[in-house]
Amino acid sequence: MSVRPGQRARRRGAAGAVFAGLTALSFLAACGPLEPDRPPVHLTILQFNDDYILEPVDRERVGMARVATVVKTVRGESVHTVLAIVGDTISPSIMSTLLRGQQMIAAWNRLGLDVATFGNHEFDFGPAVLRMRMQESQFPWTSANVLDRATAATIDSCRSPGTSRKTHRWPRWSRGTRTG
Numbered sequence: 001m002s003v004r005p006g007q008r009a010r011r012r013g014a015a016g017a018v019f020a021g022l023t024a025l026s027f028l029a030a031c032g033p034l035e036p037d038r039p040p041v042h043l044t045i046l047q048f049n050d051d052y053i054l055e056p057v058d059r060e061r062v063g064m065a066r067v068a069t070v071v072k073t074v075r076g077e078s079v080h081t082v083l084a085i086v087g088d089t090i091s092p093s094i095m096s097t098l099l100r101g102q103q104m105i106a107a108w109n110r111l112g113l114d115v116a117t118f119g120n121h122e123f124d125f126g127p128a129v130l131r132m133r134m135q136e137s138q139f140p141w142t143s144a145n146v147l148d149r150a151t152a153a154t155i156d157s158c159r160s161p162g163t164s165r166k167t168h169r170w171p172r173w174s175r176g177t178r179t180g
Helices: 007-030 063-075 095-099 102-111 127-136
Strands: 044-048 081-085
Touching: 044 063, 063 081, 063 102, 095 102, 102 127
Parallel strands: 044 081
Antiparallel strands: none
16 A cells, blocks of 8 residues: 555644544543532643743843743732743853852742752752752652662652652642642
């Protein structure tokens, strides 16, 4: 059987759409039935990446004041908002060269960041500095594929090393009020 040019790509696209649809359906099925007297809750995920400077530089790199304004606005619209940084916040910047990312952790703590994960620049100053920044954080760092070379354990702050005890709490809501 011969396949014309473009036909294979359409088949892959259709297979991807079917996979995405089945994944979405299985996720929804796992959520369980809705309570008849309660409307569904809409969750907003506010995600930033490559935010490593406090001051604005240009229209692309707006600084933490603009980020704080966006966070305040979105959280004002919905209490069900998760604030996440998905990498590259500790470095690179001139201030990070001096403070090794401490200023960014302080800023994210002040904004009430809910969760962080690693980008390549989190490792710019080595694992000891990264662990210090993680200890200063009032939010969990999580990752499934960043491993400690010595122990082969995942590097995150959601669990204490060698145990299953959680060290940070994920945000929780109870009847529209954020509780954790």
